[in-house]
Amino acid sequence: MIRNIIIPxxxxxxxxxxxxxSSNTGINWGFVIMNLLGGLALFLYGMExxxxxxxxxxxxxMRSILSALTNNRxxxxxxxxxxxxxxxxxxxxxxxxxxxxxxxxxxFTQTLGVILGADIGTTITAQLIAFKLTNYAILMxxxxxxxxxxxxxxxxxxxxxxxxxxxxxxxxxxxxxxAMVDLRxxxxxxxxxxxxxxxxxxxxxxxxxxxxxxxxxxFTGIVITLSLQGFLTLEAGxxxxxxxxxxxxxxxxxASIGTTREAKRVALAHVLFKIGGVALFxxxxxxxxxxxxxxxxxxxxxxxxxxxHTILNVSMALVFLPFTALFAxxxxxxxxxxxxxxxxxxxxWHLDESSLSTPALAIDLAKSEVSRMTKxxxxxxxxxxxxxxxxxxxxxxxxxxLSIVEGIEMREEKIDYLDEKVLDYLVKIGRKEITDxxxxxxxxxxxxxxxxxxxxxIVQKNFIPLIAKKRALNQDFSKEGQQELEAYHVKxxxxxxxxxxxxxxLDPIKAKKVLVKEEKYEELESQYRMRHLERLYEEKEESQxxxxxxxxxxxxxxxxxxxxGNIAKAILKTVGxxx
Numbered sequence: 001m002i003r004n005i006i007i008p009x010x011x012x013x014x015x016x017x018x019x020x021x022s023s024n025t026g027i028n029w030g031f032v033i034m035n036l037l038g039g040l041a042l043f044l045y046g047m048e049x050x051x052x053x054x055x056x057x058x059x060x061x062m063r064s065i066l067s068a069l070t071n072n073r074x075x076x077x078x079x080x081x082x083x084x085x086x087x088x089x090x091x092x093x094x095x096x097x098x099x100x101x102x103x104x105x106x107x108f109t110q111t112l113g114v115i116l117g118a119d120i121g122t123t124i125t126a127q128l129i130a131f132k133l134t135n136y137a138i139l140m141x142x143x144x145x146x147x148x149x150x151x152x153x154x155x156x157x158x159x160x161x162x163x164x165x166x167x168x169x170x171x172x173x174x175x176x177x178x179a180m181v182d183l184r185x186x187x188x189x190x191x192x193x194x195x196x197x198x199x200x201x202x203x204x205x206x207x208x209x210x211x212x213x214x215x216x217x218x219f220t221g222i223v224i225t226l227s228l229q230g231f232l233t234l235e236a237g238x239x240x241x242x243x244x245x246x247x248x249x250x251x252x253x254x255a256s257i258g259t260t261r262e263a264k265r266v267a268l269a270h271v272l273f274k275i276g277g278v279a280l281f282x283x284x285x286x287x288x289x290x291x292x293x294x295x296x297x298x299x300x301x302x303x304x305x306x307x308x309h310t311i312l313n314v315s316m317a318l319v320f321l322p323f324t325a326l327f328a329x330x331x332x333x334x335x336x337x338x339x340x341x342x343x344x345x346x347x348x349w350h351l352d353e354s355s356l357s358t359p360a361l362a363i364d365l366a367k368s369e370v371s372r373m374t375k376x377x378x379x380x381x382x383x384x385x386x387x388x389x390x391x392x393x394x395x396x397x398x399x400x401x402l403s404i405v406e407g408i409e410m411r412e413e414k415i416d417y418l419d420e421k422v423l424d425y426l427v428k429i430g431r432k433e434i435t436d437x438x439x440x441x442x443x444x445x446x447x448x449x450x451x452x453x454x455x456x457x458i459v460q461k462n463f464i465p466l467i468a469k470k471r472a473l474n475q476d477f478s479k480e481g482q483q484e485l486e487a488y489h490v491k492x493x494x495x496x497x498x499x500x501x502x503x504x505x506l507d508p509i510k511a512k513k514v515l516v517k518e519e520k521y522e523e524l525e526s527q528y529r530m531r532h533l534e535r536l537y538e539e540k541e542e543s544q545x546x547x548x549x550x551x552x553x554x555x556x557x558x559x560x561x562x563x564x565g566n567i568a569k570a571i572l573k574t575v576g577x578x579x
Contacts, residue, residue, distance in 0.1 A: 039178075047221065049162075056435065076111075077120070081117035081121040083121065109325060120310075127306045129220075134170045138167070144161065193231045193232055203278075209243075230301075277313070277319075359432050366445055370422060377496060383408055416456070423446060448567050451563050455564075463553075473545055476546070488554065491521050495518065498564075502568060515565055518564060
């Protein structure tokens with residue numbers, strides 16, 4: 001709420017400092033302050049409401065569009081502009097990019113074109129605001145409210161919410177404009193705003209205010225509102241717009257603190273693009289202003305400011321797009337690849353509390369974390385067979401300073417930790433206003449995470465104690481028995497890999513394949529069990545000595561196979577909830 005109050009308070013500071021003159025000026029300061037504060041609150045609330053409605057109605061589709069990107073930089077830029085135009089949030093687009101990079105659905109270099117496109121998408125709001133639709137604000141509120149209240153389909157309700165927010169936004173503008181009418185001839189305020197023509201001062205004010213309200217679109221709207229009443233010239237508005245561009249990347253930079261290196265790379269790229277773009281235009285603001293006046297063909301100042309905002313971001317994208325590979329190299333110098341030595345302690349990589357306000361993005365991040373759990377589990381199951389086939393302790397595949405058993409126990413601790421964190425995160429998402437599809441995804445991911453944790457428990461609590469029993473026997477499995485155990489272990493590891501692939505894309509075809517293989521492997525386990533019993537009947541010494549361990553190992557592998565089937569069913573149920 002503080003951010004909704006700071007700006008109008010600062011804007012009217014010159015007036016309050018000279019409050020003693022109110023009797024001479026005839027300005028009703030109570031009316032002015034009330035309408036400025038109320039109008040600004042409505043404006044910011046309307047923008048947030050509009051953005052939320054758009055994200056709810058299009059968030060899942062936007063994820064699909066982004067994840068289907070190719071390496072073509074131009075297409076990436078166009079898609080980034082389109083997605084951000086629809087969801088009205090470059091920050092939300094950036095969060096999606098981070099989740100896709102961490103889930104290995106996109107490369108970091110691919111995101112650079114999307115980031116440039118996202119900057120173009122944010123200018124659409126300014127263009128809409130410049131249309132001066134304030135006289136239709138009440139109509140938009142009525143239409144939006146009507147759709148929200150009476151629409152049967154959830155998607156239609158979200159569209160109504162976006163229209164309602166748009167109407168509230170313009171009604172807030174109308175209130176601010178009404179408050180400013182009496183201030184048109186108030187010299188102290190006019191002088192203060194005219195001071196924004198000083199490029200450095202305008203840049204600083206725009207940067208600070210945008211960082212405070214955490215939205216470049218909202219601040220640009222405020223600048224256009226001020227220009228509607230003649231308080232700002234184009235020369236004063238341009239530095240403020242430049243500052244808004246830098247202020248929004250400061251927000252992204254702060255949001256990346258404490259996140260993964262990939263998140264920091266995306267945020268740094270955003271910062272470099274914004275600062276570089278402003279630097280290109282900053283030294284020739286008067287020339288840029290003249291250019292904007294010419295291309296605007298006699299349009300008023302609000303439209304000229306909106307055009308300046310658009311041309312800045314489009315030019316920046318076109319200039320930097322050919323050099324995205326060079327930018328990627330520069331970013332990697334700041335945040336190079338690191339050895340995974342620090343990966344011994346449990347930690348979340350993808351969960352982001354700030355993304356909970358956008359359920360579609362938060363679910364995607366939770367899915368990335370659950371996918372990571374599956375990969376950790378895959379390493380555990382893959383390694384567990386070694387101690388039963390060799391007397392050597394062996395080295396962990398990723399952390400050679402650990403033995404195989406130590407690596408398994410370390411990963412079991414990670415999965416326990418992640419299961420708890422993912423469950424807590426998904427419960428928080430479930431408390432938000434989410435669609436039926438999103439609710440289905442939340443419940444499905446909770447089920448999958450619990451099953452992954454159960455498999456990890458089987459490995460840690462059942463397999464590991466058997467290792468000591470096996471070594472105490474001082475007897476190897478029979479040649480045939482060892483081959484069967486190894487073969488069945490490979491089948492189970494493939495099942496976990498199939499589950500991971502199905503989960504990454506919530507792919508029903510891949511999930512059905514897991515179920516088909518589960519049934520096939522159950523039959524195979526029965527065949528192997530019968531062969532083992534035949535060897536016992538033949539009184540093979542190795543089979544008799546290792547009988548108990550052999551049977552228990554097969555049974556535990558069979559249990560893991562059953563759990564992979566449960567995970568596949570959860571994925572199918574989740575996808576089924578979409579229909």
